[in-house]
Amino acid sequence: MTDQIDRVNERTFESLDPRTGLALATYPIADTADVEFAVARARSAATWWDALGFAGRRTWLLKYKSAIARDAASLAAVITAETGKPDDDAILEIQLGVEHIDWAARNAEKTLKQRKVGSGLLAVNQKAYVGYRPFGVVGVIGPWNYPVFTPMGSIAYALAAGNTVVFKPSELTPGVGVWLAEKWASLAAPHPVFQTVTGDGSTGTALVESGVDKIAFTGSTATAKKVMATCAKSLTPLVAECGGKDAMLVDSDANIAAAVEFATFGAMGNAGQTCAGVERIYVAAPVYDRFVAEFASAVRALKPGGTKTSSYGPMTLGKQSDIVRGQIEDALAKGGKVVVGGLDSLHGPYVDPVVLTDVPEDSTAITEETFGPTVVVNKVRNLEEAIARANASKYGLGASVFTKDAAVGRRAAEKLDCGVVTVNSVLGFAAVPALPFGGTGDSGFGRIHGADGLREFSTVKSLTVQGFAAPVDLLTMNRKARNVKISVLALKLRHGRG
Numbered sequence: 001m002t003d004q005i006d007r008v009n010e011r012t013f014e015s016l017d018p019r020t021g022l023a024l025a026t027y028p029i030a031d032t033a034d035v036e037f038a039v040a041r042a043r044s045a046a047t048w049w050d051a052l053g054f055a056g057r058r059t060w061l062l063k064y065k066s067a068i069a070r071d072a073a074s075l076a077a078v079i080t081a082e083t084g085k086p087d088d089d090a091i092l093e094i095q096l097g098v099e100h101i102d103w104a105a106r107n108a109e110k111t112l113k114q115r116k117v118g119s120g121l122l123a124v125n126q127k128a129y130v131g132y133r134p135f136g137v138v139g140v141i142g143p144w145n146y147p148v149f150t151p152m153g154s155i156a157y158a159l160a161a162g163n164t165v166v167f168k169p170s171e172l173t174p175g176v177g178v179w180l181a182e183k184w185a186s187l188a189a190p191h192p193v194f195q196t197v198t199g200d201g202s203t204g205t206a207l208v209e210s211g212v213d214k215i216a217f218t219g220s221t222a223t224a225k226k227v228m229a230t231c232a233k234s235l236t237p238l239v240a241e242c243g244g245k246d247a248m249l250v251d252s253d254a255n256i257a258a259a260v261e262f263a264t265f266g267a268m269g270n271a272g273q274t275c276a277g278v279e280r281i282y283v284a285a286p287v288y289d290r291f292v293a294e295f296a297s298a299v300r301a302l303k304p305g306g307t308k309t310s311s312y313g314p315m316t317l318g319k320q321s322d323i324v325r326g327q328i329e330d331a332l333a334k335g336g337k338v339v340v341g342g343l344d345s346l347h348g349p350y351v352d353p354v355v356l357t358d359v360p361e362d363s364t365a366i367t368e369e370t371f372g373p374t375v376v377v378n379k380v381r382n383l384e385e386a387i388a389r390a391n392a393s394k395y396g397l398g399a400s401v402f403t404k405d406a407a408v409g410r411r412a413a414e415k416l417d418c419g420v421v422t423v424n425s426v427l428g429f430a431a432v433p434a435l436p437f438g439g440t441g442d443s444g445f446g447r448i449h450g451a452d453g454l455r456e457f458s459t460v461k462s463l464t465v466q467g468f469a470a471p472v473d474l475l476t477m478n479r480k481a482r483n484v485k486i487s488v489l490a491l492k493l494r495h496g497r498g
């Protein structure tokens, strides 16, 4: 926790640099008492934060984003040390995170202020309103792959909606979580609106059980199920942002050079450790050979490693390499072919690019999240078949479509069972704060970002105000026969004539 408490917590863990395996720093594993302490402080801060109103919160959040932007190099250094990703990637992530704080701060009032709605014929004597109230305290549990951008999609929106936040970063990136909370604390707000507690899954469980009013979880589907089971005990609402198995669909008229460029970035960027990264590519038969040849040469040119100029860094979570290896083995055993790399691509914490083709659709390289720089390129007859294959997945996070005809792309998007589609780009949505983000199926539920993301962190308050007595009053124990007759007649006239 960023603020000290007057008891000594003896359990600690080390954050490691995945490039070297060397320890970076030691952090407490916050236990139930530590987490409850933080949540109690957040609850007391919630009254002040709520009373500030949209304008007051906006001022603080804009100060916060400026403070992060001014000190981005120091945050990038922590991201790079803990994840191993190149500096440029870290800076890009911070830029996206800051854009989201800015958007949430500037759009909360417009989205969440009370609005008047029509009261309808039966209630002409009433005025009706819908408003949005904060939950109170939101617990945010984050992953390590984008340790700023990803949790900020919950933190910024929860804060802008009037909640206070207790954040549990991944045990792989505790320093990033502490940096974010310390930056907030440096603004010297009079109450602890945003705190970080460090620790492993046990700290996450303690946060879910601490009585927070909502949990925003980002991580694997398997952990989301555990979190949901814990939430069920106290009926704590949950937004779950989980894994993906995103498909890229390349139509026969697509700009192949552009598709190859985006496929390389989408599949290999951040060492493939992107929830909405490209893991499957379905290419229409007429352009398949050309796509595979150009894609193979593009990924062969990548230079993974641990330097500032590396194309991408190491596997942040060492054991993820075993999953990558298992999927390559399974694909090859089932008849898949290797076009670039193979099992030799795994060395130490690094995985060189792997491109597989002709992989059967029941192979784990197609059915399970890979989360590594390994991608399958399979041939399909046409876009329709590509859509069908893309949809034959338990995941439903994102997808991309490459076609010359934007209208075809938009129609394909309608048919894709997932939360976000990009036409002629990949991951383009991340830079559009107004677009809600989230998935279907095993990719989770609920939305962060955009107006829906602000509403995700709000409870809906409906209100009616009676202006005058109803001319035909039915909300009484002394209903008049005349009024009942009028209402029966009105029912027939209004709804019975179709």
Ligand code: NAD
Binding pocket: 141, 142, 143, 144, 145, 146, 150, 168, 169, 170, 171, 199, 200, 201, 202, 203, 204, 205, 208, 218, 219, 220, 221, 222, 223, 224, 226, 227, 241, 242, 243, 244, 274, 275, 276, 317, 369, 371, 397, 438, 443, 444
């Ligand atoms: P993970 O599920 O291992 O851990 C996520 C977080 O949950 C960590 O902070 C961890 O300490 C905590 N945790 C573990 N057990 C817990 C428990 N029982 N109760 C409460 N909290 C617990 O995931 P990860 O390896 O950190 O992240 C990678 C995964 O995250 C991938 O599947 C990736 O696709 C997904 N992800 C999804 C999105 C999205 O927005 N959909 C974004 C980034 C990453």
